[in-house]
Amino acid sequence: MLALCGLIFFIVFYTSPVASSALPKNERCVTAIYTAYGYLSFAAAPDVGFWETRCQNPLKVTSIYAASDVYCLPFERKAGILQLQQSCRDFGHLELIPREQLAENLTRDALRRMTIVKYLEVPREHPINTPVLLAPSYYDTVFQTIDTWEFEVWSHYAYGLLGYAFWLCILALGILQRLGHHITQSQMVQTSYRTSPGLRTLCLPVQKLCHWVQVYLVVPHPLRSNGRKVLWWTFPTRLEAIVVLAFWILSIIVCTASYRLIPNNIYWPDGQSQLLRYAADRTGILSFANIPLLWLFAGRNNIFIWATGWSFATFNLFHRHVAWIATIQAVAHTSLYLFIMYGKGRLLKKLQKPYLLWGTGATILMVLVLPLAIQWFRHRSYEIFLLIHIIFSVGLLVGCFYHTIIFSDHEYWTYLWPAVAIWSADRALRVIRLIYCNVHVRCNAGNSIQYTKSFASYDESADVIRLEVFPGSKLLCPNPGQYYYLYQPFRLTGWESHPFTLGHWFYESDYKDASPTPPLTKEDHALDVTQVPLLSDSASSESTEEIQLKRHAPRGLKLVFWIRPYDGWTRQLRDQCRCSPTQSTDSTILLEGPYGERFPLWNYESVLLVAGGTGIAAIIPYIHEHLLRTAEDPEQAASQIRDLQLVWVARQAAFIRQIAARELAPALIRDDFRASFYATGTQTSTASNSVPCMDELEIVAGRPNVESVVLAHAHAAQLSESSVAVLVCGPVALADQTRAAVQLALERGYRSIRYVEESFSW
Structure with missing residues (x-):
């Protein structure tokens, strides 16, 4: 709030x-x-x-x-x-x-x-x-001209305020929705709901409304036929498409409505001249009004990401469409004024004025950013896109400042300074996060300074880089759902950062300084599970007692990321590993974060996890959290999960076997955990691998029938009257199949299903 x-x-x-x-x-x-x-x-x-x-x-x-x-x-x-x-x-x-x-x-x-x-x-x-x-007619003519001009000036600014009011309402709904979900998922409300038939009856209309919103707005894609595609744009959900479309409609309306054209206007005698001038001013002011929104929605440290619980990808989607609208408005503003000056026969003379050159230059920069921001170019040349994007964005801000410097009261700078403040605050917070994650001053050890260290190894058969980072900070408390931006500072382009989901973490205890630690208790529901070492780096079979004894022991934190090498920086990191005989490198990698939030998966009784490729990184922390919450007595655990199922499809079977033998090993021996593995690459043999309490790890060749898996899971949950959460992280095609399957289950009457998509896009 x-x-x-x-x-x-x-x-x-x-x-x-x-x-x-x-x-x-x-x-x-x-x-x-x-x-x-x-x-x-x-x-x-x-x-x-x-x-x-x-x-x-x-x-x-x-x-x-x-x-x-x-x-x-x-x-x-x-x-x-x-x-x-x-x-x-x-x-x-x-x-x-x-x-x-x-x-x-x-x-x-x-x-x-x-x-x-x-x-x-x-x-x-x-x-x-x-x-x-x-003469009375003279006074009336001038008064009508003045009154009309004042109305137009007021409407230019007021319609800019309508854009802020629109996003204020959208963000308020997001905040209220998150607050309401937090209240309904609280333990007290859940207990009252289960034990009170009257409360269940009272909540029935609200549940039906929420179900309808889930079925027709939140879960489905914008169009059944085209999936995420609407025209040349991509929208993950129908609700996001509706929000963006509504803002487009609002922007078109405020650019074209409420123009008062009067006869005998003393400034512009004919209606065409009046319309051109009013529209030129309106589009320019509205474009300026969108600038603070552009910078707000683009920031990593946008406070509304935390307030609404929406992902960075959602705000980045809003950012791109606000940018489209602001650019079209700027082009209209510039074109209309050029046409007006051309009609007066003094275009070249006017264009020699500095403020016009700055304004035209700012518009050109806005136009040049658009083709470089399309998804195809961003994914293939992200570093180039990001560098150009930053330079052009700063350039257009400078151009806007100098374009409006001719106004004595600098009224239009009201739009520009908030953008500067937002950008400066975001950059400052990035630096603070970098220092927070990577530097630790040990005052009790000779005032020494600890820095982040890292180790990357590449596995050819799995085609995955395993990056282990030892953060210099002792204050990090990892959680599921978090991601970090990674920097490799000692490169020519060391300022570049790339987001990766935190896949796993554990602690290496310093036993010489360790002190006895009380074990976990059944009443310890407030335990920060991230402080417990999840498992060993080897094929771990570490017992619950060993985990408990290390909970508060002094230790070194190790963060693990799995990186699929594509183009750009990930390919260069793979090549650095390949240059070593051991297929590894200890190049310095710095962390910026953490970003992202943990989804309360433990509040659902039946959970289906769907992962694709390195999307398993977003899934494993939730599995480990479930293990820790049910470490002693599952009946008294700080988790309602009774059925946990994993469906993981990857290209290489070798990658699946490695993760199953390491990070998934403690879960695979549990009765409340089921896993299905699928390999789509050429090496899809089901050769056995040493896994605790398992003689053979079955890996099915091909892809799973996601729809059948989701419907079967929803049916079983309905029979047991269990709430369901479906968490997916992976390629777009897999996420689309899972989303469509969840929507189908909801349409068929399966209720209490929550769909969660863990992804990061830019």
């Missing part, structure tokens, strides 16, 4: 330029009058200078006072004259001639004798020798 309050504060702060940009209605009468007199010349001195003639020419000032007496109400006259006096001081550094000094020319008799002029009746080349009054 603090994050939501922060966003509300920002919006309230932002409303001040909206309010100040629109001229108050009680000042518009006098403003229209002195604007109308700006089209007339008066013979008295001073007769040159914009503010000199408006504030100090006695004939013009007398005319302004006279017309104000005729057309303005007393409160409008008072407010308008005060505003004119202030403008004379602020912009002209002059004083407005006081009314008392001109009183003899402002009597009723003098007003009746004043000449009345119509719009454009007297050319500016012909100075007027006496005060004059405005």
Whole structure:
């Protein structure tokens, strides 16, 4: 809720330029009058200078006072004259001639004798020798022009606020949904729900609504026929597609609605000119209004990731579509102004002005970023994309600052400084996370400093790099669902970082300094399971007693990542390993994190885990957490899981055997854990491998029938009246099959199924 309050504060702060940009209605009468007199010349001195003639020419000032007496109400006259006096001081550094000094020319008799002029009746080349009054038609024309302009200025800013209000509502719903899920999953509410038939009856309408939302919004893809694809965009879920589509529709509406076109506009006589100018201003301001959202949704340390529980990939999806919209608005703004200047016949002369060059350059940078941000290019040249993306983003911010520097009050910088603040805060937090993970000062050991160390080894048969990182920090407490950005600093491009899911961790105890540790107790439900060493690095059969004895012992933490080498940095890391006779390297790898959050899998009674390839990294920590929560008495454990099933499909059988003999070994001997292994590569033999309490590890050639597996699991859970969680991490095709199967199960009436997709995309 603090994050939501922060966003509300920002919006309230932002409303001040909206309010100040629109001229108050009680000042518009006098403003229209002195604007109308700006089209007339008066013979008295001073007769040159914009503010000199408006504030100090006695004939013009007398005319302004006279017309104000005729057309303005007393409160409008008072407010308008005060505003004119202030403008004379602020912009002209002059004083407005006081009314008392001109009183003899402002009597009723003098007003009746004043000449009345119509719009454009007297050319500016012909100075007027006496005060004059405005004809009613002249005043009405100017007032309507001023009033319409003020409405358009207000609407430009107000429609920018609508975009913030839209995302405020979306984020508020996300925060409330997470809060509600947290409450319903609490132990007290769960216990009351199971023991109270009345409460179950009361919650039935809410459950039906939640089921409908899950079936038709949260779980399914946007379109059944095209899966994740809508046009040339990719959306994991229908709900995300609806949110993005709604913002597109809102953006189109606010760019095209509420243009007041009036006849005899003194600024732009014809309707086309008015429409071009208003649309050019509107699109430019709305593009600026989207800039803070661009930087907010792109940050790794976006506080709303924590507040809503949504993934970075979801906010990155929002970021990309806000970028598309802001770029189209910027292109429209630039193109419309170029067309306007071309119509006036002074395009080349105008383009020589620096502020126009900066604005045009910023638009060009926004356009150039778009083709480089498409998924095909990002996945094949991520490092190049990221570097260009950062440079162009900084360049367009600088261009926007200089484009709007001509405005004396810098009102448009209100949009730019939040983006700078968000970017600076995100970068500062990245540095803090780097220091937090990789540096530890030991004050009790000669003030020595410990740094992160790493060891990477490549297995040709598995085609996987096993990266073991010994973080310098002693404060890390790993959890399932976390991922880290990895840096290899001593490279030419050492600033690059790449996200990888934490697959496994354990502690190497220093037994010389270890002290006796009390064992786990049945009542120890608040135990931080991440502090318990999960298993040994070897083919572990470490007993529960040994795990308990090491819980609080001084130890060194080791984090394990499994990396599939593709292009770019992962391929270079594989080549570094290959250059060694032992197929390994101890190059320094630094950590930035942790990011991501743990899903409360222990609140569900039946759990299906689906993994593809190195997606097993997201699955194993949850399996280990279940083992630790049920280490003593499963009936009294801090977990409701009674049935845990793993379906893992990988390309190489060798990779499956290695993980089964190491990280999965403690689970494979359990009665409440079932596992099915599938290998899609050419080496799919079912040769046996040494696994604790198992003579042979069966690996099936081919791919699993995910739909059958999910439906069978859901059916069994329904028979036992168990809640179900389906957790998947793997390639898009596998995740799509699992999602479609879960949706089918929900449509067939299987309730209490929660679908969770652990993935990271950029």
